[in-house]
Amino acid sequence: MYTHQKDIITAGVPVAEAKRAIIFIHGRGASAADILSLNNHLKIEEAALFAPQATSHSWYPYSFMAPVKDNQPALDSALSLIRGLVSDIEKAGIPQEQIYFIGFSQGACLTLEYITRHAARYGGAVAFTGGLIGKEINMQNYKGNFKQMPVLITTGDPDPHVPVSRVEVSEGIMKKMNANVTVKIYSGRPHTITKMEIELAKKLVLNF
Template identity: 65%
Template sequence: MYRHTKQVVSAGVPAEQADKAIIMLHGRGASANSIISLKDHLELDGYAIFAPQANEHSWYPYSFMAPVQNNQPALDSALEVIGELVEDIKQKGIAQENIYFLGFSQGACLTLEYITRNAGSYGGAIAFTGGLIGEQLVKENYKGDFNNTPILVTTGDPDPHVPVSRVNDSVEILKTLNADVTLKIYKGRQHTISHEELVLANEILKN
């Protein structure tokens, strides 16, 4: 099983000159460049933009609802890459409360898993079609206090990869850690990102 090396594509304002930073996590089979291309639809003026690239274009090999051990060591390695990137951004002078996260599909699951294991004051987080990771959710894994960090969670109903029940369970855990969650479930929506979701994301990003 594979581990990830830290390969990060960047865009936007150089971090040393930026007010805010965003970490963007691509989905399975996609790339850092593909998720960064969303910047053309997002309010990211003044942001330093970072998108790590998964080895083999996948953050972990199996479904996010497979037993966690089946997705190791890739999953822990992916979480480590994000943690190192957060530290790098802080070292460049951007405070944690000005760091934002965005992910789609597998990247949305990873976004939620990282921030919920490391709950704190962030700028905001956007999870386009995702939920917390594991066959069962182990609440002891999730700790900290979001201090009303705004978090947008969206999904289709039904979605071929992400059951609505898991999205709802994930949102409940986020709320117990004091996240300010907006949940949107779109009947019949394909496994994609809609215009309305981008509008909602921009409400978080422009604050």
């Protein structure tokens, strides 16, 4: 089992000059550079971009639907790394409501888990194929109020890693915590990010 080293790739506008920040969280087996290249399609401008790199290219060893204890200590280490990055961005002068999250697959699950454990009015979050983490959902982990923060969750039906049922449970929990959640399920879509999802993310969450 492993913990994560702090290894953050940056792009876009220098944080000292930026009005907003985007945190990109990559999927299993991928890299920070891979997920940052998504911005070639999103075309986010005038923002500081951050992408943490998971040690061993994986945020936690097993499925996000495995018992949480099986994914420790890697999961807690990953959540702590994100929390530290958010804190660093705020210290650099970017307010919480101008910090956005974008994750894919394992990174989408980590994104949703992080923001729901620290619910607040961030700028918004996009989870390309993800859900809250754990074999059972532990509601004691989730605290705070999203204050109508926009969240987009997408998935395929069926998806080999993320069941639609978990996406729907995640949506319900986040809505109860006052998030403005949109779920989009694409029949037969492979485990990837499509142009349609990118356009939806730009319209619903990243409408700068």
